[in-house]
Amino acid sequence: MSRTASPPTPHPSLQNLLSGLQHASLPSDDIFLVGGGVRDLLLGRSLKDLDLACRDAQTVALGLSKALNACFVPLGRNHDPPSFRVVPRDADQTGTQPGSVFLDVTEIHGRNILEDLGRRDFTVNAMALPLGLLPNALASPMSEVPESTAWQRQLLDPHSGRLDAFQGLIRRTGPRSLVEDPLRILRGFRLRAQLGWTIEPATLDDMTRHAQALARISGERIRSELQLILECPGGGRLLAEMDRAGVLGVLFPELREMRGCGQNHFHHLDVFEHSLAAVGQCEALLAELSAVFGELEEPILAALHGWRLPWLKLAVLLHDIGKPGTKGRRSTKESTERITFYGHDALGATMAESIASRLRLSSAESKYVIGLIREHLHVGVLLRPEAKLKARLRWMRRLGPDLIPAILLCLADVRATLGPGSSLQEHQAQEARGVALIREYLEQTRTTFNVAPLINGHDLLAQGLSPGPLLGRTLRHLQEAQDAGEITTREEAVILAKRLLELEAMTDSHGL
Incomplete structure (x- = not known):
């Protein structure tokens, strides 16, 4: 005997789209719901978007756009078969943002809908429901037994996708x-x-x-x-x-050199296996946010909004990609050799830049991934007990909100490092310091980083300094000194600025 359950209520925006669709006076016998929407209906999952297949898709999509007071968006001239997107005017028109609601209308590919289904990717996506049956499907209770409801019995399913979905x-x-x-x-x-x-x-x-x-x-x-x-x-x-x-x-052909690339005594895996393990540990941390980070869970999730979460995992996978190209050995005091990877962070960032370009990541996405890889060793240093406040503040300023995913990368890296030189006690201590560093960063953003600079670029220009790199360096040193409490008044800032410029001049003269 099968169990049944009420179908989940669609998202309000999608509910409006469905309601309008049912009142659009379309020739429903010749229009089919296809793809993931049919699969979700079968499984009692909330519908996220709708895909329709029909003849004369452009005319149908235009008609739906007018009937629904929605936007009509052609999906590229070379799209085969021709496809068109209908997007509510208050929604993201590309349909790529989280929570996007849209309806795609695609030309039937082949002589009929059955031939179209035969050209699709997987059986669970190769089912079609005549549009006229959609209201019944939305109103029917979900069942664990295939063909137990009237609309399921009329489902076009030439490749047994329904059975595969239930299995x-x-x-x-x-x-x-x-x-x-x-x-x-x-x-x-x-x-x-x-x-x-x-x-x-x-x-x-x-x-x-x-x-x-x-x-x-x-x-x-x-x-x-x-x-x-x-x-x-x-x-x-x-x-x-x-x-x-x-x-x-x-x-990622760049990963191939990581296979079999042995590491020092802190590691129990080669570079490739360690990187895979680090991604798994990153996901374990994300699953344990509340337990590990407590009240920090919400700001951490905010720092990983949108593409920042998946590309953090990509950065974790690639964080040691520069190791094979920088592997070396050096003698120790005990007359033994130690494996080194000096500069692997910089080389890894360069390699990641090429990968980001190949994947056509946006400039912001590329900067994020490359930055996490380039700075992962620096952030690791901040997790040491001897890290000074001034250094922590400097890196907080430099990385901003990206400090949070950078810390998660470091902690995942630590968790995946279980060689004879590693200790569980030190791992736990580093994790505690990581939690503390995130907490400190959030507090500093509310306090220290909200204070206006004691001196700005206009002030330095008035002192006779010319625009250029020296101006930027001087302002950065002044800001770091202010953050650390080394200067607290404008007068102290002016004195320090003059001293910094004098030191710079002396350095230049010695260089000559």
């Missing part, structure tokens, strides 16, 4: 599915990350067989799927599965 299986629609669009390999892992389902063995074999074809997919499309994978709570842990399928090495 939690991700299965390719046909033998050509991954060949026709290799990006579907990543999409399969994305579904696994989002739904927690299992990739059917033959499909996984096919993904492995065709993984190399991902090299010809555009960076924008790779970035989109990778971001969706990594924003899931367990997405980072799928990186190991993606690696076994040959996917990770195609996306």
Whole structure:
């Protein structure tokens, strides 16, 4: 006997879209709900967006835009098949922001809807519901048994996607599915990350067989799927599965040199395995925010809003990418050799810049990932007990809100470091110092960093200093001194500025 439950109430914006759709006087027998919306209806999940397939998609989308008083957005001239987006006027028109609500209308690909479904990626996405049945589907209780409701019995399901959905299986629609669009390999892992389902063995074999074809997919499309994978709570842990399928090495060929690259006695894993473990530890920390960070959970989540969360995980994966290229050895006092990686942070940042460009990350996203990798050793120094207040304040100023994800990266790195030179007691102490540093940063943003500078650039220009790098350096030194309480009045700031300029002049004369 099956159990039933009431369908979840859609988001208010989507509810308005659905209501308008049902009153738009469309030829519902020739328009179908397809893709993830059908899958979500079957599983009793909240609908996030809608995909319709029909003939003359442009005319239908234009008609819907007028009927719903929404915006009409063509999805590119080269989109095959032609697709059009209908977006409420108060929503993000690209449909890419969190909480976006939109409706896509796509031309039926092939002779009919069944041929269209046969060209789709996975069986759970290859089902179609005549639009006229959507009200019944939304009103019907959800059941664990396929075909137990009237609308399910009328569902077009030529590839048994309904059964796979109830069994939690991700299965390719046909033998050509991954060949026709290799990006579907990543999409399969994305579904696994989002739904927690299992990739059917033959499909996984096919993904492995065709993984190399991902090299010809555009960076924008790779970035989109990778971001969706990594924003899931367990997405980072799928990186190991993606690696076994040959996917990770195609996306990031720079990782290959990390395999088998041994480390010093603080580490129990090579650089590659350590990096994967660090991503897993980062996700463990994120799952334990309340337990580890207490009242800091909310500001930490605010610092990881939007793309900052998935790209933190990417930075964790890449944080030691410069180690193979900087590996060296030096003799110790005990006449033994010690493995070193001097400069791996700087080299890693340079390599990350190339990766960010390949993935077509925005300038803000690139700066974020590169900065986390470049500064991860500096932030690690701040977690030492001997770190001075002035140094902490300097790095708080320099990194701003990015200090919080940088600390999370460092703590994940520490957790993944379990060699004979490591100690659990020291790990716990570093974690406690990380919590304290975040707390201190948040307090300093409310107090110290809210105080106006004692002296500004105009004041220095009035003193005869010319615009340029020296002006910037002097202002930075003055701000650091003010933050640390070394100067507290304008007069003290002017005196220190003159002293700094005199020292600079002396340095220049000695250099000559």
